[in-house]
Amino acid sequence: PVQIDIKAIPIFGEVIVPDYISTPLSSTNETIPSYALIKFTGLNENTEYTFTTSGILPSEISDPAITGAGNNIYYDYSTDSYNYTSSSPDLRDPLNRSVFKTGPGETTKSIWINLVPTPDSRFAVGNSVNWCVYLANAYGDLISRNVSTKVSSCIQFGTETDEATGIYDVNSRLAPKNFLVYYDFVGNLISTAIVQDDGATLGFPSQIPAYYENIDGINSAWGTFLPNNLPDGLAKIEEYSPNGSLLYTWSDEDGIWGAVDTRNPNGGSSNAIYFETPYVAFTNLNNYSELCNFGQVDITFDYHGVALLSIDVSSDGGSTWLPVASEIDPTEGHYLWTVQRETYSGVPLSFRIYSTEHPYMMQQIDGVVIFDVPEIIQQTQSDVYCIDSEVSIGVVATGTQLQYQWYRDGVLIPGATLSYYYFPSIKYDNSAIYTCVISNPSNGYGEERCQSVTTEDIVVYVARPTTIAKQPETMYINIGGSAYFEVDPAANGIPPSYTFTYQWFVNGAPVVNSNRIQGASSRKLYFKTVSSSDLNKQYVCRVSALCGVAYSDTVQLSQSEISFSTQPQDKSVCEGTDITLTTVVKNTNNLTLKYYWMKGNYRLSDNIHISGSQTPELTIFNTNAGDIGNYYLVVEVVDKGYKIFSTTAAVWVTTQPVIISQSPASVSVNLGQKLELFVNVESTTDNLTYEWSKDGAVLPNQISDKLVIDTVAAEDGGTYVCKIKNDCGEVISSPILVGIVTPGITGVNDFCDCEFEILSPRPNPTSGVSDIQINLAKSFTVSLDMTNVLGQIVYSREASTYGAGLNHFEIDFTTLNLNDGVYFVNIRTEDKVFTKKIVFMK
Incomplete structure (x- = not known):
C-alpha cells in the first residue's frame, strides 16, 4: 500500500500592500516596480516553495482561470539574489519564478513580493488592482491562488494632482535588499521600494524613468514615487528586513526633510525629488575606541539628509550628557574638539551624534577611552x-x-x-x-x-664641597605634616674627584633613617610625618670633605600655630592664559600674618602682570614664557617672628611658535643642483610639527625645519611656505619663491663686459611693463626670449642690430596672459647669453 500524506493548504495573509503602483499605460510609458509584504502560515518545514505574482482586477478574483498581468523580479533563496526577465511568470520555468524555503521547525514565512506593471489594460490609469500570488511546490505544481483584499491604484507619472512624482536617494547608507515603506500624514501606505543593489537589472530601459535607471544597481540607492495629492508631504518611512522585520522608522513633522520639501510634489518623472534618507554616524569612533588627546580630538562622521547635527559626551554610561558640539554644519565631515586635560582622562565615555531636526536619528558609541598624552x-x-x-x-x-x-x-x-x-x-x-x-x-x-x-x-x-653655601633654616610646622632641613655645599669649581658625606644630628646624636625619617646621610633630611618627638630639638648637619669638616647652623622643628588647609596646585597653560594659585591659611588664634609669594628665590610684587602677591591668592595675567617656574607662598607670623611655607606649585607656559629666521624670499637654483630651505622657530616646547607646501599643495615627506631636494627638476620651481604648530597655536612662514635656472643662464645680476652692459629690469617685481636697459659700446646683433620656471618660452623678440649707446627692451606683461611667478629673460648676442630674473605679480 502507498501512504499519502495530505497537507493543509497554507494560509495566505497580507501585511503591507501599497495604495499605489505605477502604470506604463500613460503618456510617458514609464513604470517602476512596487513591493508588498505577505505571510504564509501552515507551511511545511524544510520545504522549498515557488511562487509568482500578478495583478488582477477585482472582477477577476472569482475566476481561477484568470492569471492576471505584470512581470516579476524573481528571487532565489539559494543565491539570495534577484533576477529580471521580460517573460511572463511561469511556475514551471526556473528563470521566471521565485523560490523560498522554510527552515527546521519553520511553518510561517513572511515574503516580499513585487509587481512590475506591463502595458496591459488591467493597469490603466485609475484602475484598482489586487495582488495575486500563485504558490506552488518546488516542481511548479500549483498549491493555491491567493488574492490580496487590499487593492493598489494605478497611477502615472506627471505634474497633475492625480499623477505621481518620482523620489530617489543615490546613497541612503542602508543595507541592500532591505525594503522601504512610505506613509502620508493620514497614515496611508502610499508606496514601497527596495534598497539597491538587488542584483536585478530591469530589461525595459525605455519604460524606466531616467531617475530610476540611474540608481538601478547602485549599492544603497533606492527609488519610488509619491502621489501628487500630498498637501502635507511625506510623513514617515519604515525600513524592513528581507524577512519582514521592522528595522527603523524615520518621521517628520512638516514634510520638509532637511532641505527637501515633499509637500505637493508635481515634478513627474523628469523632475524627480532628490531625497536624502536621514543618517549620521561616527567614522573614527567605535565601541571601545581609544583616542590620544594632544589638546584636541578630531571627531569624524558620515551624514546624509542632515542639515545640522550635535555631538554629546557622557562619563556615567549615558545618565547625563554634556555637549561637545551643538547644531553644527556637517559639511566639513569632522569636528575638532578641544579637550581640557584630565577632564575625561582614562574613564569609559559614551558619545552620541544626532540630527538636530530628527533627534531620533542618533548613534551612540560606548566604552571610548581618551588618553591624555604625556x-x-x-x-x-x-x-x-x-x-x-x-x-x-x-x-x-x-x-x-x-x-x-x-x-x-x-x-x-x-x-x-x-x-x-x-x-x-x-x-x-x-x-x-x-x-x-x-x-x-x-x-x-x-x-x-x-x-x-x-x-x-x-x-x-x-x-665634594669645601664650605656650606646654604644653611638649613628653622621650620615651623604642624604635627602630621612633612618637613625637611637642607644644606648645600659651595660647589663652584669643585672637581669631580672631590667627595661629600653628610650626617645629621639631633641633640648631638646621629639621626637614623626610618619609615618616617629619611635622608639622615644626605644633604636633605626629610620628615615624611612630623611627630611631637621631633619638635624643639637641636638639629645640625656635618658636612665632611677632603678639605675638612663643616657644621651647619643649628636649627629646630617648632610647632606652628597656623597651617594650610588648601595648597597651591600645579598649572600648565598656553601663553596668554590667566592663572590663579590659591591657598587657604588656617589661623585659629587670629595671629597677625603677612603674605608674600615667591618664584624660586625671587620675591614677587604686584604690577600690571601680577596681582595678589601679598595675599593668599596669586593671579598672573596674560602668561608668557617668563612665568615658567616654581611658586610658593610664604606666611610670616608677625606676632611670633617665624614663617611657614606652602608646597611648591609648578607653572608651565607653552608658547606659540615664532619664526626668528627663514630662507630668503627669492631663491635661484641651477637645474640638477640641491635645494635647501629652512625656518628657525622659537617656543617653550619642542613638540612642534612642520608642514611644507608648494603652490598650496602639501609636501607629505617634508616635515622638519628644513626642506631638502637633492636634485631639483624644472617642476620644483614655485612658491614654498612652511606651517609650524604646537598645542597652543601655529605660524606660517613668508612665501619663498624658488626659480630653477635652466642651462644657458649665467646669472641674474647686472652684467658688464665693458662693451655690453645689462642693467636690472625696472620695476621688478612688475605688474605691467618692465624695462631692461642695455648700454652698448658698439653695434651688436641682439635677440631676446623669456622663459618660465619650467624652461618654456613664453615671449620672444627676433634678432636685430642695435647701435652704440643706451637701448631699451620693454616687455608688456599685461598682453601675455601669464600667471604670477618668476620669469627669466635671456638676452643673446652672437656668442654670449645673459639672463635677468623678473617677478610678475598681477
Whole structure:
C-alpha cells in the first residue's frame, strides 16, 4: 500500500500592500516596480516553495482561470539574489519564478513580493488592482491562488494632482535588499521600494524613468514615487528586513526633510525629488575606541539628509550628557574638539551624534577611552651630588595611566619604572646622563598607544664641597605634616674627584633613617610625618670633605600655630592664559600674618602682570614664557617672628611658535643642483610639527625645519611656505619663491663686459611693463626670449642690430596672459647669453 500524506493548504495573509503602483499605460510609458509584504502560515518545514505574482482586477478574483498581468523580479533563496526577465511568470520555468524555503521547525514565512506593471489594460490609469500570488511546490505544481483584499491604484507619472512624482536617494547608507515603506500624514501606505543593489537589472530601459535607471544597481540607492495629492508631504518611512522585520522608522513633522520639501510634489518623472534618507554616524569612533588627546580630538562622521547635527559626551554610561558640539554644519565631515586635560582622562565615555531636526536619528558609541598624552611639567635638572648620599632624580608629568622608564647613557635601566630614580647611596660610577621616557600604557598588541615624551638630559655629577653655601633654616610646622632641613655645599669649581658625606644630628646624636625619617646621610633630611618627638630639638648637619669638616647652623622643628588647609596646585597653560594659585591659611588664634609669594628665590610684587602677591591668592595675567617656574607662598607670623611655607606649585607656559629666521624670499637654483630651505622657530616646547607646501599643495615627506631636494627638476620651481604648530597655536612662514635656472643662464645680476652692459629690469617685481636697459659700446646683433620656471618660452623678440649707446627692451606683461611667478629673460648676442630674473605679480 502507498501512504499519502495530505497537507493543509497554507494560509495566505497580507501585511503591507501599497495604495499605489505605477502604470506604463500613460503618456510617458514609464513604470517602476512596487513591493508588498505577505505571510504564509501552515507551511511545511524544510520545504522549498515557488511562487509568482500578478495583478488582477477585482472582477477577476472569482475566476481561477484568470492569471492576471505584470512581470516579476524573481528571487532565489539559494543565491539570495534577484533576477529580471521580460517573460511572463511561469511556475514551471526556473528563470521566471521565485523560490523560498522554510527552515527546521519553520511553518510561517513572511515574503516580499513585487509587481512590475506591463502595458496591459488591467493597469490603466485609475484602475484598482489586487495582488495575486500563485504558490506552488518546488516542481511548479500549483498549491493555491491567493488574492490580496487590499487593492493598489494605478497611477502615472506627471505634474497633475492625480499623477505621481518620482523620489530617489543615490546613497541612503542602508543595507541592500532591505525594503522601504512610505506613509502620508493620514497614515496611508502610499508606496514601497527596495534598497539597491538587488542584483536585478530591469530589461525595459525605455519604460524606466531616467531617475530610476540611474540608481538601478547602485549599492544603497533606492527609488519610488509619491502621489501628487500630498498637501502635507511625506510623513514617515519604515525600513524592513528581507524577512519582514521592522528595522527603523524615520518621521517628520512638516514634510520638509532637511532641505527637501515633499509637500505637493508635481515634478513627474523628469523632475524627480532628490531625497536624502536621514543618517549620521561616527567614522573614527567605535565601541571601545581609544583616542590620544594632544589638546584636541578630531571627531569624524558620515551624514546624509542632515542639515545640522550635535555631538554629546557622557562619563556615567549615558545618565547625563554634556555637549561637545551643538547644531553644527556637517559639511566639513569632522569636528575638532578641544579637550581640557584630565577632564575625561582614562574613564569609559559614551558619545552620541544626532540630527538636530530628527533627534531620533542618533548613534551612540560606548566604552571610548581618551588618553591624555604625556606632558612633562617639571623634571630634575643636572646637579652635583655627594658621595654615599641619598639622591632622587625625578619628573612631574601629566597624562593618563603614565608609565616611566629610566635610561642611563641611553641604555635601559631594568626595573627603573617609577617617576623618580633613587640612589640610596650614590657612587662615582653613578655619574652619567639620565633620561626618562614617559608613555601611556601599551595597547593589547603591545604597541605604543600615544606618542611618548622624554625628559631632557639629567646629568648627575658626584663631587665634594669645601664650605656650606646654604644653611638649613628653622621650620615651623604642624604635627602630621612633612618637613625637611637642607644644606648645600659651595660647589663652584669643585672637581669631580672631590667627595661629600653628610650626617645629621639631633641633640648631638646621629639621626637614623626610618619609615618616617629619611635622608639622615644626605644633604636633605626629610620628615615624611612630623611627630611631637621631633619638635624643639637641636638639629645640625656635618658636612665632611677632603678639605675638612663643616657644621651647619643649628636649627629646630617648632610647632606652628597656623597651617594650610588648601595648597597651591600645579598649572600648565598656553601663553596668554590667566592663572590663579590659591591657598587657604588656617589661623585659629587670629595671629597677625603677612603674605608674600615667591618664584624660586625671587620675591614677587604686584604690577600690571601680577596681582595678589601679598595675599593668599596669586593671579598672573596674560602668561608668557617668563612665568615658567616654581611658586610658593610664604606666611610670616608677625606676632611670633617665624614663617611657614606652602608646597611648591609648578607653572608651565607653552608658547606659540615664532619664526626668528627663514630662507630668503627669492631663491635661484641651477637645474640638477640641491635645494635647501629652512625656518628657525622659537617656543617653550619642542613638540612642534612642520608642514611644507608648494603652490598650496602639501609636501607629505617634508616635515622638519628644513626642506631638502637633492636634485631639483624644472617642476620644483614655485612658491614654498612652511606651517609650524604646537598645542597652543601655529605660524606660517613668508612665501619663498624658488626659480630653477635652466642651462644657458649665467646669472641674474647686472652684467658688464665693458662693451655690453645689462642693467636690472625696472620695476621688478612688475605688474605691467618692465624695462631692461642695455648700454652698448658698439653695434651688436641682439635677440631676446623669456622663459618660465619650467624652461618654456613664453615671449620672444627676433634678432636685430642695435647701435652704440643706451637701448631699451620693454616687455608688456599685461598682453601675455601669464600667471604670477618668476620669469627669466635671456638676452643673446652672437656668442654670449645673459639672463635677468623678473617677478610678475598681477
